[in-house]
Amino acid sequence: MTAMSSETRLREDICRFGRSLFERGLTPGSSGNISVRLDAGGWLVTPTNASLGFLDPARLSRLDEQGRLVSGDAPTKEVPLHTALYDTRGGARAIVHLHSTHSVALSMLPEIDPRAALPPMTAYYLMKCGATALVPYYRPGDPAVADAIKGLAGKYSSVLLANHGPVVAGDTLEAAVFATEELEETAKLYLLLRGMNPRYLSPEQVKDLVKVFGVRLPEHEHWE
Incomplete structure (x- = not known):
């Protein structure tokens, strides 16, 4: 497959997955964003103020390796x-950031461990997400959130932004989407079972x- 046809397919995949996430209520309005690294260098990312449910493949933002806009609409502020x-997760090829309801709710609970926002609830949560870090609140687009992510030193592929939402990296776009969905469903399970002394x-x-x-579980010894 040529670089051009590969990029064309990725553009279509971003729009297809974005529409699926939007239609299932996993990120409302113009919230959330998706990015994918390109084999030819640089990456594609969804535009600012764009609904994931109504993306145009031709208008996705194409950035160079330094994150500068090459073509398309202005990129997300995230x-x-x-x-x-990407800088800290060497194998990451795609990133999904949503404002999914249960994950946001989880990020606001006082008992959440920043090293593991969720306990080991299901096998598929661990297999797809590993452990999930929680970083403090920063306003959307604040460059300081980048420093918080870098402070995790690439140990986590799934991160919760407090009072904001999940951001998940994967080695493919499909993997990143599936892991984000698994995180949301596990957050929902946690909220359903909160206070009921469930068996983990x-x-x-x-x-x-x-x-x-x-499965890679950073600092997972506190689960033992």
Whole structure:
């Protein structure tokens, strides 16, 4: 596949996944953004003030490797957030940031551990998301959020921005979308079960997932 046809396909994929996320109520209005790295260098990102449900492949923002606009509409103001995650997660090829309801609600709870916003609730949460970090609140577009992401040193592929929403990196766009959806569903489970003393995965079960599926769990020893 040529570089041009590959980019054309990625543009279409961004719009297709964006519409799916929007239609299922996972990011309302013009909230949320998606980016994908290009093999030829630079990356594609959704424009500012654009609804993920109504994206135009031709109007996606194309940025160079320094994050400067090359073509398309003006990019999302969350470019520093995406840049920081790409810079620290070497294998990341795509990033999804949503304002999904249950993940935002989770980020506002007082008991949340910044090292692991969710306990080890299900196998698929650990397999797709690993552990999820929580970073403090910054206003949308604040460059300081990039420093907070860099402070995680690339250990986390899924991050919750307090009072804002999840941002998740993946080695493909599909992987990033699926992990974001898994994070949202697990946040929903946590809220449904809060205060009910649910049974989480045991340390032995977590270790088994780490061994069998190569799950990377930064600082997961506090689950043991």
